[in-house]
Amino acid sequence: MTPTLDITKDVCPMTFVKVKMGLGKIPPAGKLTVLLAEDALKDVISSLKQEGHRVSGVSRQESAFLIVVEKEGERP
Amino acid sequence: MNIDDYKELKKGGMMRQKEAGRFSVRLHIVGGDLSAEQLRAICDAAEKFGRGTVHLTARQGVEIPNVPTESLAAVKEFLGTTGVGVGVCGPTVRTVTACQGCRVCPSGVIDAPELALAVDREFYGQPVPHKFKVGISGCANNCLKAEENDIGIKGWIEPRWGGKACTFCGICAAVCPSKAIEVSPDQAVVSVSLAGCIGCGDCIESCPTRAMGEGNRGYRLYAGGKFGRVPLLGRKILRILCSPEEVMAAVRSVIEFYRAEGRSRERFGDTLMRTGFDALESRIAVRTGGAP
Numbered sequence: 001m002t003p004t005l006d007i008t009k010d011v012c013p014m015t016f017v018k019v020k021m022g023l024g025k026i027p028p029a030g031k032l033t034v035l036l037a038e039d040a041l042k043d044v045i046s047s048l049k050q051e052g053h054r055v056s057g058v059s060r061q062e063s064a065f066l067i068v069v070e071k072e073g074e075r076p
Numbered sequence: 077m078n079i080d081d082y083k084e085l086k087k088g089g090m091m092r093q094k095e096a097g098r099f100s101v102r103l104h105i106v107g108g109d110l111s112a113e114q115l116r117a118i119c120d121a122a123e124k125f126g127r128g129t130v131h132l133t134a135r136q137g138v139e140i141p142n143v144p145t146e147s148l149a150a151v152k153e154f155l156g157t158t159g160v161g162v163g164v165c166g167p168t169v170r171t172v173t174a175c176q177g178c179r180v181c182p183s184g185v186i187d188a189p190e191l192a193l194a195v196d197r198e199f200y201g202q203p204v205p206h207k208f209k210v211g212i213s214g215c216a217n218n219c220l221k222a223e224e225n226d227i228g229i230k231g232w233i234e235p236r237w238g239g240k241a242c243t244f245c246g247i248c249a250a251v252c253p254s255k256a257i258e259v260s261p262d263q264a265v266v267s268v269s270l271a272g273c274i275g276c277g278d279c280i281e282s283c284p285t286r287a288m289g290e291g292n293r294g295y296r297l298y299a300g301g302k303f304g305r306v307p308l309l310g311r312k313i314l315r316i317l318c319s320p321e322e323v324m325a326a327v328r329s330v331i332e333f334y335r336a337e338g339r340s341r342e343r344f345g346d347t348l349m350r351t352g353f354d355a356l357e358s359r360i361a362v363r364t365g366g367a368p
Binding site for chain 1 (some may be wrong): 243247250251278281283284285
């Protein structure tokens, strides 16, 4: 099952740090679901893109967004 | 007063103080950039010729206060060896302000310090009807307050939506600070109102699929801003300019326009209130070959 990380109550830079730590716990090409507030979208998604990860899904959850992140790398 | 000190006084940049026989010596600084060697020389000059203090001005400048009349030529000579010149006052083009731009700041879109040097080289101290200020912000965050200046320049990224990769997730619309994006999944369209766009590029950075890409990247110009007793915010002029050469041509035309139309001691913003901004834009378009 894809782990879900809720960072809706965090502010920058903890949003970015928690996502990075979350991705550290999953294998390359694995998936992590992140629930985040609108304010965090730009910084989190741009840093994910910069590091080669992919956002493969987006859905709205009331005032927040749920994104599916695919970690960079080849499946082990 | 000897003849050399008198000559320095006439050139300007020496601000007469309330205390008789003392001057605050304004220095020529571009975009707030000084080398450590220049800073040391300024400290030495403040101790040698002033009372050991410096004043940081509102527009990235430095002044050495409390310099006596008989030291005005000497302080200039002392600082001149490190490349720090004496500043200007009166109806001239003043200090060009700039942020650290794209070479230092992660948000930077344009090389603000480099452009500031170019504007300074061509226009600093040049005569105009009244004081004239140029300020350059590297991006839409606008730390250097472009709209407060007679000419303000901002780094700008205009988005362009390419439909193929778009999943209509709505993130671009959610992050847009000016709400200039509308996502219509039913019609499979994302529309960007360029009139409302503030050029920040947040939609491009946030797009998970890179469907929102860069359209134009460059320089946005504002004209007629000022602070002082009766503040005015500068207004956006022209299309996005794409090179420093285009910007310099536009700045040249704006200053020519001000010289032709501005009355003595009339700030540029007040001139534009009289002539209208259209008069300025059509003049620039003719000069630079660019449509407004």
